[in-house]
Amino acid sequence: MSTSVASMKRLLKRLLLVFLLLVLVGGGVGGYLLWTWTRELPPVQEMREKLKEGLSQVTQVYDVHGQLISQLFIERRIWVPLDEIPVALRQAFIATEDNRFYKHGALDVKGIVRAAWTDLKAGRVVQGGSTITQQVAKLLFLTPDRSIKRKVKEALLALRLEKLLTKDEILELYLNLIYFGHGAYGVEVAAQTYFGKHVRDLGLVECAALAAIPKAPAFYSPFTHTDRNQARRNYVLKRMMEEGYITYQQYLQATQEELKLIKGKARLVDKAPYFTEYVRQYLIKKYGADEVYHKGLKVYTTLDLTWQLAAQEALRKGLRDLDKRENPYRGPLYRLGEGKEPPTPPKELVMGDIYRGVVEAVDAKMVKVSLGDRKGVIVYKDMSWAFKGDLEGKTPKDILQPGDVILVRYLGDNEDGTLQLGLEQEPKADGALIAFDLATGGIRAMVGGYDFDRSEFNRAVQAMRQPGSAFKPIIYTAAMDTTFTPASIILDAPITYEMEAPQEAARTHYWRPENYSQRFYGPTRLRVALAHSRNVVTIKLLQKLGVKTAVKYARKLGISSPLRPDLSLALGGSEVSLYELTRAYGVFPAGGMLMEPVFITKVEDNKGEVLEENQASFTRVLSPATSYVMTSLLESVVQEGTGWRAKALNRPCGGKTGTTDEYRSAWFLGFTTRTVAGVYVGNDDHSPLGKGETGSRAAAPIWVEFMKVATALDPPEPFVPPPSVVFERIDPKTGLVAPPGDPGAFYEVFREGTEPKKLAQKEETREELLNQELMGLEPNQEQ
Numbered sequence: 001m002s003t004s005v006a007s008m009k010r011l012l013k014r015l016l017l018v019f020l021l022l023v024l025v026g027g028g029v030g031g032y033l034l035w036t037w038t039r040e041l042p043p044v045q046e047m048r049e050k051l052k053e054g055l056s057q058v059t060q061v062y063d064v065h066g067q068l069i070s071q072l073f074i075e076r077r078i079w080v081p082l083d084e085i086p087v088a089l090r091q092a093f094i095a096t097e098d099n100r101f102y103k104h105g106a107l108d109v110k111g112i113v114r115a116a117w118t119d120l121k122a123g124r125v126v127q128g129g130s131t132i133t134q135q136v137a138k139l140l141f142l143t144p145d146r147s148i149k150r151k152v153k154e155a156l157l158a159l160r161l162e163k164l165l166t167k168d169e170i171l172e173l174y175l176n177l178i179y180f181g182h183g184a185y186g187v188e189v190a191a192q193t194y195f196g197k198h199v200r201d202l203g204l205v206e207c208a209a210l211a212a213i214p215k216a217p218a219f220y221s222p223f224t225h226t227d228r229n230q231a232r233r234n235y236v237l238k239r240m241m242e243e244g245y246i247t248y249q250q251y252l253q254a255t256q257e258e259l260k261l262i263k264g265k266a267r268l269v270d271k272a273p274y275f276t277e278y279v280r281q282y283l284i285k286k287y288g289a290d291e292v293y294h295k296g297l298k299v300y301t302t303l304d305l306t307w308q309l310a311a312q313e314a315l316r317k318g319l320r321d322l323d324k325r326e327n328p329y330r331g332p333l334y335r336l337g338e339g340k341e342p343p344t345p346p347k348e349l350v351m352g353d354i355y356r357g358v359v360e361a362v363d364a365k366m367v368k369v370s371l372g373d374r375k376g377v378i379v380y381k382d383m384s385w386a387f388k389g390d391l392e393g394k395t396p397k398d399i400l401q402p403g404d405v406i407l408v409r410y411l412g413d414n415e416d417g418t419l420q421l422g423l424e425q426e427p428k429a430d431g432a433l434i435a436f437d438l439a440t441g442g443i444r445a446m447v448g449g450y451d452f453d454r455s456e457f458n459r460a461v462q463a464m465r466q467p468g469s470a471f472k473p474i475i476y477t478a479a480m481d482t483t484f485t486p487a488s489i490i491l492d493a494p495i496t497y498e499m500e501a502p503q504e505a506a507r508t509h510y511w512r513p514e515n516y517s518q519r520f521y522g523p524t525r526l527r528v529a530l531a532h533s534r535n536v537v538t539i540k541l542l543q544k545l546g547v548k549t550a551v552k553y554a555r556k557l558g559i560s561s562p563l564r565p566d567l568s569l570a571l572g573g574s575e576v577s578l579y580e581l582t583r584a585y586g587v588f589p590a591g592g593m594l595m596e597p598v599f600i601t602k603v604e605d606n607k608g609e610v611l612e613e614n615q616a617s618f619t620r621v622l623s624p625a626t627s628y629v630m631t632s633l634l635e636s637v638v639q640e641g642t643g644w645r646a647k648a649l650n651r652p653c654g655g656k657t658g659t660t661d662e663y664r665s666a667w668f669l670g671f672t673t674r675t676v677a678g679v680y681v682g683n684d685d686h687s688p689l690g691k692g693e694t695g696s697r698a699a700a701p702i703w704v705e706f707m708k709v710a711t712a713l714d715p716p717e718p719f720v721p722p723p724s725v726v727f728e729r730i731d732p733k734t735g736l737v738a739p740p741g742d743p744g745a746f747y748e749v750f751r752e753g754t755e756p757k758k759l760a761q762k763e764e765t766r767e768e769l770l771n772q773e774l775m776g777l778e779p780n781q782e783q
Helices: 002-040 044-053 087-097 109-122 132-141 148-164 167-177 186-195 204-211 226-242 248-256 273-287 289-294 305-326 468-480 526-531 535-545 547-556 567-571 578-585 624-640 644-649 695-710 766-774
Strands: 059-062 068-072 298-301 354-362 366-371 374-379 404-413 419-424 430-437 443-447 489-492 497-499 509-511 522-525 593-596 600-604 610-613 617-620 654-659 665-671 675-682 725-730 746-751
Touching: 059 273, 068 273, 087 132, 087 167, 087 204, 087 226, 132 148, 132 167, 167 186, 186 204, 204 226, 204 248, 226 248, 273 289, 273 298, 273 443, 273 600, 305 430, 305 443, 305 675, 305 695, 366 404, 366 419, 374 404, 430 578, 430 695, 443 695, 468 526, 468 535, 468 547, 468 567, 468 578, 468 624, 468 654, 468 665, 468 695, 489 526, 489 535, 522 526, 526 535, 526 624, 535 547, 535 567, 547 567, 578 593, 578 665, 578 675, 624 644, 624 654, 624 665, 624 725, 624 746, 644 695, 654 695, 665 695, 675 695
Parallel strands: 059 298, 374 419
Antiparallel strands: 059 068, 298 600, 354 366, 354 404, 366 374, 404 419, 430 443, 430 675, 489 522, 497 509, 593 617, 600 610, 654 665, 665 675, 725 746
C-alpha cells in the first residue's frame, strides 16, 4: 500500500513537473511571440500622427452657387463629426456590433471567450468577437486577414487606442472608416449613395438599413439584394429594441416601413465631367495627387450647374440632330447571345431621355422593343431618318432583327399602354461649348464632347481647329481700330493671287478665292461684308491692312496659337482653340477689356483654412469705341446675315458663324451684354460633316438652345454706345454722308473722328467708286 502511494506521488510530481515545464515553455514561446508581434506594431507616436492626419477623404468640387458638382477620391469618404451623426445610427451600430461598447475597455472578455469557443468548435477562425475599438485598430493599421497573429495585434493596438482616445472619438472614427459598398466609405457618403441625403437627415429605418450593410457590403446591398438587406435591417431593429434604444411599437412600425432608395442615376456625382477633369488636372499639378485624393479639399468654382446641364443637353441634341440629317443607321449596339446580356432596365422613364432596349419583333412598318418589363413600339415615322444613303428605300426589318440591343428615346405612352419610342444612335460627330461670365471672367459652362465616357478629349480647350469665317472679326477689329469704318467700301470681284509654289511643283500656284455663294457682289460696305461673310472682301481687307497688323491684333485679343503669316488668315486658315477664340469675342461686349478667366475661386483644406483665392483680371486691349463698333457689326451678322438663327434668342446679341473647307468644322460664337459663348462641331478625324453643314446650321442652334437657359433670368439689355462714338446718316451706295431727303439713307456708327465728311453726290456713280478701289484708294474717305 505504501509502495503504491509512493509511486502515485512520484507520478504526480512528474506530471506536475511536465505541466510546469509546458507552462514555462508555452509561456516563453507565447511571451516571445507577444514580444515579436508587439515590435511589429506601429509606435505610439506613429499612431498619434496617423490619427492626427485623419482618414482619406473626398475632395468636393462645388459650383458658383455652392451645389456639388463632383468628387475626387480614392476612397469615397466625407468626414462628419459624431454630433452630426444621428443617435439612432450610433445606437444601431452599437446594438449590432458591440452592445457593451461604453461598458468594457478595449477588449470585451465575454465576447472573446464566446468567439474562441465558436472557433474551437469549428476548427478555424469563423467569428470575430472584435469590439468597435478592435475594428478601428484593424481598419487603420492592419490587414483584414483572419489569423491568431492578427487578432493578437488587433487586441494590443486596441489597448493603445483606448489610452489615446475617448469612447466617443473611437466611435466617430469607426463610423467614418467602415465600407458600405458601391464605393462608399463612412456614414456620410453611404447616406448620400443610398438615400441622396446627408447622414444627419436619416430616419430610423434608414439608420437600420445602413447598420445592416458593413457585415458584408455586397451581400447586404439594398440596391442589389433588397430582401437580404431587409432581413438584416429587421435584425438590427430587434437588437435596438432588446438594448432598450427603441420601443416595441417603434420596432413594429419600422419593420413595416418601406425603405426609399435614391434613383440609380444619382448615385455617383459627376455632373460636369469635362470641367471636373479640367479642375482635377489643375489641382494635382498644384497640390499633388495625395492632397487631392486623400485630404478632403473643398474646391469652389465659377461653373453654374444650371448652365452646365443646359450646355450638355444642347450639344448632345445638336450632334444627334446633325447625325440624323447626314447619316443612315449604323446598326445596333450589339446582339444578345455569345455572352452578351440584356441591358439593365431603367427604374423609371423620363420623357425625352434615351435608354437601351431589346428588339423583340420587327416588320416592314414597326419595331417592338422591351425595356425590362415595359414594352414599346417604334413606328416608321420615328425612325425614318435611318433610311438614307445605302439604306434608302429599306424598311425596319432590313436593318433590325429580334435580339438586337438598340438606343431608343422615350416619347410618351400609347393608348394601349405601350411605350412610344423613337430610334436613336450615338452621333459620329463631336463638339464643344464654353461660356464665360463677362462681369467676373468666370467659366460658367464647359462641355468638351458628346460623352466623356466615349472620349475624355476636351475639345473646348485641347482641340486645335480651323475656325473658318469665325476668325473674320479679328481681321475686322484691326480694320476698325485703324483706318477703316463700317461704311468703308471694298470691291467684291474676282481676284487671283500668285502663291509661293512648293519646290517640287513644276508650275506657279495661283489662288482664286471665292465667296460661299460662288457669286461676287461688287462694291460692298464692310458691315455688309461681315454680316454675309464675304470671303473676297475680307481677303482684300487683310491685304490692305497687312498680315503683320492682323496678327498683332489677334495677339492683343488673346489668341496665342501659331498663326500662318499669309492671306489664308482672312478665312480662318490657322488652327485655334474654342477657348481662346470665345475669350477674344468677349472683348467686344466688355468694352475692350480682355479677361484672364478663372474657373476656381477658392480652395479650402478639410479644416476650412483657405489655400488659395482667385478672381479674374482684365486688361484693356481696345478702346471702348472700337469694341462698340465691332459689337454693332456682329449684331448685324445676327440681324441681317449668316447668324440669323440667333435672332431666336429674342434679345440684343451679336455673333459670327464659321465654316471650313468641305464642311469639316462648324462654329458659332456670340454674346449678350453679360455672357459670351462659343460652339464648335466637327469630326475628330477631320472628315466632312456633310454638305450644307455650316456654322449657321450645325453650330448656331446649339448656341441658341444653351443661351435661352443662360439668359433666362436676365432682362433684355441693349449694348450701350460709349461717348467716343458718333452716328452719321450715310448713303448706302457710297458710304458717304447722305444728302438731305435721301430715302435709302440710314445711321451708321463710327469712332469719333472717323465719320465721313464728304457728301455723297448724285453724279458720283458706283463705277467711279470701282475705279478708286482699283487704284488702291479708299473710296469713301477724303483723299
